Amino acid sequence: MTQDELYINTIRFLAVDAVQKANSGHPGAPMGAAPMAYVLWQHFLKHNPCDASWVDRDRFILSAGHASALLYSLLYLTGYDLPLDELKNFRQWGSKTPGHPEFGLTPGVETTTGPLGQGFANGVGMAIAEKWLSEHYNRPGHKVIDHYTYAIVSDGDLMEGVSSEAASLAGTLRLSKLIYLYDDNNISIEGDTDITFTEDVGQRFSAYGWQVIGPIDGMDTDSVYNAIKIAQTDQDHPSLVICKTIIGYGSPNRQGTGLAHGEPLGEEEVELAKQRLGWLYKEPFIVPTEALKHLRQAQERGRKQQSEWQNQMKKYRSAYPEEARRLEVDLSGDLPDGWDKGLDGLFLKEEKPMATREASGMVLNIVSQKVHALVGGSADLAPSTKTTLKEKGHFGVDNYRGHNLHFGVREHAMGAIASGMALHGGIIPYTATFLVFYDYMRPAVRLASMMKQRVIFIFTHDSVGLGEDGPTHQPIEQLA
Structure with a gap:
């Protein structure tokens, strides 16, 4: 066993042991995706496990949230505030290792995933936020906002319509700091993906305007490393790295089958998998000292990277004090003093009746004059929802x-992207559409609520009395 294989197997079997002890969960994806996750976290991901909220960290999203045991293994091994006992308590009530990652519960988890496709779209929002902030605040010689958004996405993620909506917008916007590793293992719960998913994913994403790399051998660390390096060189497109992997890798009787996807391997099969991969430890949750020491180097790397950034920020404050002050206000999320100036008495002089969307648009524009972080748009309905910010420019x-921000006719992605913007920080996002189309974006609004994110969801045309538009646009069921 090589050194890298030792480190990868440490990640892999922590996940397997967690699922087995819980007698519940998904062991297959962590077993197959461990090599690509190791390469990304060891060689590319800029993060500080000692400060999970560092502003200029790279963002990592496990969009395939069912593989949560993989993420928890990485967080523990790299030194986040997640003790090994929490992995032993996987999927148990009150633990910090729930069945699917939950933002705000587990240090290092960037967003709540599980409903497939949501993490994919959240990442697009994070990349938008990074791009917007970097354009507003970076100056020659002072790149204070400069990081990537990475994700591991699955076959199921790419089947979901929300990922198509989000990918299309990301390609249109040329979000080059967005790099997704596609865990292409050709298996879902019901079996081989050939029964439902035969499209050419690479051609599809090329058509969206993405750089497509591969297919590569996702089990080979050198191939993954080289692919990510190529992805980073493209300054004009988001990147999808198609990684051919083997679900349940190492399991003699379940590898490459749907049986490895959504249920524990069983004690006997776990032992056989460990034997096949040369893992010498029969007891569960064994972390070789050498592996822990190696992976915990992430702490020192992260402290150094954050310290360098803090020194850069110090120079930035000195050179650009006003920009630094405004950046810190944006990142804090605090509303500036006087943010509501001009709202008092706004409608006192209005004699004629006014549509609520007109009034809402007026309020939005007055607030935007003071709240620099206010960014958003509609699902191609801004003239009707009255949500255009005047003289504030158009993101593109x-x-x-x-x-x-123009989301296009993509309500589902709009909601999830806005959540990603809020999760990133530095932006207060808003979205807008007709109330009847809320149903298209309900899953994203639900998750925004679960994560307690400050996303402003504006719904207009909220009356059954819509007249000429007819019953298709009357929000009867929404109001019922």
Whole structure:
């Protein structure tokens, strides 16, 4: 067994042991994705396990949230505030290792995932936030906002419509700091993906405007490393690295089958898998000292990277004091003093009746004059929802500083992307559509609520009296 194989197997079998002890969970994806996760976390991911909230860290999303045991293994091994006992308590009431990752519960978890496709779209929002902040605040010689958004996405993620919506927008916006590793293992719960999912994913993402790398051997660390390096060189496109992996890798009787996906391997099969991969420890939850020492180097790397950034911020404050002050206000999430100035008495002089969407639009524009972090848009309905911010510019490839974001007719992705923007920090996002179309984005709104994120969801045309638009646009069921 090589050194890298030792480290990868440490990650892999911690996940397997956690699932087996809980007698519940998904061992297959962690077993197959461990090599790509190891390469990303060991060689590329800029993060500080001692400070999970560092502003300029890279973001990592496990969009395939069912593989949560993989993420928990990585967090423990790299030194986040997640003790080994929490892995032993996987999927148990009150633990910090729930069945699917939950933001705000487990240090290092960037977003709540589990409903497939949501993490994919959240990542697009995070990349938008990084781009917007970097364009507003970076100066020559002072890159104070400069990080990537990475994710591991699954076959199921790419089947979900929300990922298509989000991928299309990401390609249109040319979000080059967005790099996704596609865990292409060709297996879902019901069996081989050939029964439902035969499209050419690479051609599909190329059509969206992504750089597509591979397919590569996702079990080979050198191939994964080289692919990520290539992805980082593209300054004009988001990147999808198609990694061919083997679900349940190492399991003699379940590898490459649906049996490895959503249930524990069983004690006997766990032992056989460990024997096949040369893992010498029969007892569960064994972490070789050498492996822990190696993976915990992430703490020192992270402290050094954050210290260098803090020194850079010190120079930035000296050179650009006003920009630094505003950046810190944006990142804090605090509303500036006087943010509501001009709202008092706004409608006192109004004699004629006014539509609520008109009034809402007026309020939004007054607030935007004081709240620099306010950024958002609608699902191609801004003229109707009255949510355009006047004289604030339009976010896009010609102007990444704009405050008006065009989501297109993509309500589901709009909600999830806005959550990603809020999770990233530095932006107060808003979205807008007709109330009747809330159903298209309900899952994303639900998760935003679960994560307690400050996303402003604006729903107009909220009356059954819509008249000419007819019953298709009357929000009867929504109001019932």
